[in-house]
Amino acid sequence: MRKIPSSNVIKQFKAPLFDTLLAHAKRGVTSFHCPGHKNGKSIDENLKNYIGEEVFKFDVTVFDEVDSLHDPVGPIKKAQELMSEAYGVKHSLFLVNGTSVGNIAMFxxxxxxxxxxxxxRNSHKSIMAGIVMSGVWPIWIQPKIDQNLDLIFSTTYEQIKEALDKYPEAKAVFVTSPTYNGVVANLKKIIDLCHRRGKIVLVDEAHGAHLHFNNELPESAIDVGADLCVQSTHKILSAMSQGSVFHFNSKLVDINRVKKVVSMLQTTSPNYLTLASLDLARRQVFLHGKENFDRVIKAARWGRTYINNNITFMKCCTRKEIQGIGFDLDETKLTVNVTKTGLSGYEIEDILAREYNIQLDYADLFNLVAIMGEGSTKEDVEVFVRALESIDKKYHGEQKNWILKIPSLATEMVMKPRDVFLSNSTKKVSLKKAVGHVAAQTLTPYPPGIPVVIPGERITKEICDYLIDMSSKDIRISGQETEKLKMVKVFTN
Ligand SMILES: Cc1ncc(COP(=O)(O)O)c(C=O)c1O
Incomplete structure (x- = not known):
């Protein structure tokens, strides 16, 4: 975390947007504005009985007192300025449709x-939306896979350098870091290289809004010079769902264009509770992030050690292991490999939910991913690891020979994804006959959740064989229109 002047630290105690909304709510204003529930009066009684009525007084619309997200001059402007000072960037813009919309905006x-x-290639699905909407040519990087840990990593410095050498015309480099598993790329080295070559660096830091506030965690993209970076404040910090932040810190991108684009993509009826929660999440993490994440990191370390020392058939990768492969790890993410149990991550996720009342964020064939956040406690981790210990003793499946693999995906792009998306010149061909055609759809097998077919790229034999193999194993392929994947949509001209 960068040092900021003490006068600015004092300002961080304020929460201008929350304070404005609270004062407004307390005045009991007669509402002739949207939304129609009128300070909660017509909200369904079942919901009101459970969560109370006061919260709905925060659900207002745009008027002078509470400011406008699209042209902020009052409390939203002040709250955004405090956010940018807390993170040490030039500008921060509030988002009410998550990092998904921020990723599109970066493009x-x-x-x-x-x-x-x-x-x-292993980017969030909003990246494809950004590529289509902006009309850019993607230059794909093959994700690195570790078959011992059953993990997919983010981009390496060497991969970016190779791509820049081969495609010097590239305007920007897009990196996802941390990944869902908390794996962090060597961003400093990547960003320095890109800037030496005049390239813009865009970082999807959906899972990294906390990194800036605790030195025990890997470095945040904004501390090592990313031009644009988007964080899901709602994922790890205490903002409400959909609350994310777009950080701007660039000499290469025009802030006025950023503001125009972000405004263009967002609703004119933002949820003010979400906006106020961004203001409060910033204040909380600025004032208490160090101690809060000291606590979370300590609990995560305890859980990781417990799993690795006491649970026979499960294993939780360590920071040292990940560093040994050239990345870093946010230790607050507990990725538990379950392949030796003979059960899939999905099966154990289901047992955890049904029998132990524990809900995970994510699981795949090989792993469980327990995401910790600012509200997580040591007690939560204890409940989790005791449940794993119990499952480890109680449940065993037949050992499977699943291998995490993907075909070569640094493919030839024949058309821009946007041109294919807007075209009607498409037809369906059988999977077996798709080799050589230009794809007109996205196909993503789960796992591993990486798009194997992208609109505009030439379909290779290796990709077809992979899809046929996946389909024969009953792997779900997002984008398939029949129960089993039989046909692929391709471009006809
Ligand atoms: C790496 C990554 N980027 C972006 C997103 C989208 O973020 P949000 O849910 O805030 O829209 C996610 C969501 O899980 C994600 O994992």
Whole structure:
């Protein structure tokens, strides 16, 4: 965390947007504005009985007192300024449709149609939306896979360098860091290289809003010079769902274009409770992030050690292991490998929910991912690891020979994804006959959740064989239109 002047520290005790909404709510104003529930009066009684009525007084619309997200001049402007000071960036913009919308905005703000962007294939689905909407050419990077840990990593410095050498015309580089598993890329080295070559660096830091506030955690993208970076404040900090932040810290991108794009993509009826929670989450993490995350890290370390020392058939990867492979790890993410139990991550996720009342964020064939946040406690981790210990003793399946693998995905892009998306010149061909055609759809097998077919790329034999194999094993393929994947949509011209 960067040092900020003491006068600015004092300002961080304020929460201007929350204070404004609270004062407004307490005045009991007669509402002739949207929304129609009128300070909660017509909200369903079942909901009101459970959560109370006061919360609905925060659900207001745009008027002078509470400010406008699209043209802020009052408390929203002040709250955004406090956010940017807390993170040490030039500008921070509040988002009410999560990092999904921020990722799209990063593409539209930094690139023109026809530019090319280097991007790893294992990116969130909003990246494809950004690519289509902005009309850029993606230059794909093959995600690295570790078959011992059954993990997919983010982009390496060497991969970015190779892509920049091969495609010097690229306008920007897009990196996802941390990944869902908390694996952090060597961003400093990547960003320095990109800036030496005049390239814009965009970082999806959906899972990293806390990194800036505790030195025990890996470095945040904004501390090592990312031009644009989006964080899901709601994922690890205490903002309400959909509350994210777009950070701007660039000499290469125009802030006015960023503001225009972010405004263009957002609703004109933002949820003010979400906005106020961004203001409060910033204050909380600025004032207490160090101690709160000291506590969370300590609990996570305890849980990790307990799993590795006491649970026979499960294993939780360590920071040292991940560093040994050239990345870093946010230790607050507990990724538990369950392959030796003979059960899939999905099966254990289901047992945890049904028998132990524990809900995870994510599981795949190989792993469980327990995401900890600012509200997590040692007691929570204890409940989790005791449940794993119990499952480890109680349940065993037949050992499977599942191997985490994907085909070569640094494919030839024949058309821009946007041109295919807007075209009607498509037809369906059988999977077996798709080799050589230009794809007109996205196909993503789960696991591992990486798109194997992307609109505009030439379909290779290796990709077809992989899809046929996946389909024969009853792996769900997002994008398939029949129960089993039989046909692929391709471009006809
Ligand atoms: C890496 C990554 N990027 C972006 C997103 C989208 O974030 P949000 O849910 O805030 O829209 C997610 C969601 O899980 C994610 O894992």
């Amino acid at each position: 539209l703000a930094s690139c023109d149609s026809g530019d090319s962007v280097i991007v790893s």
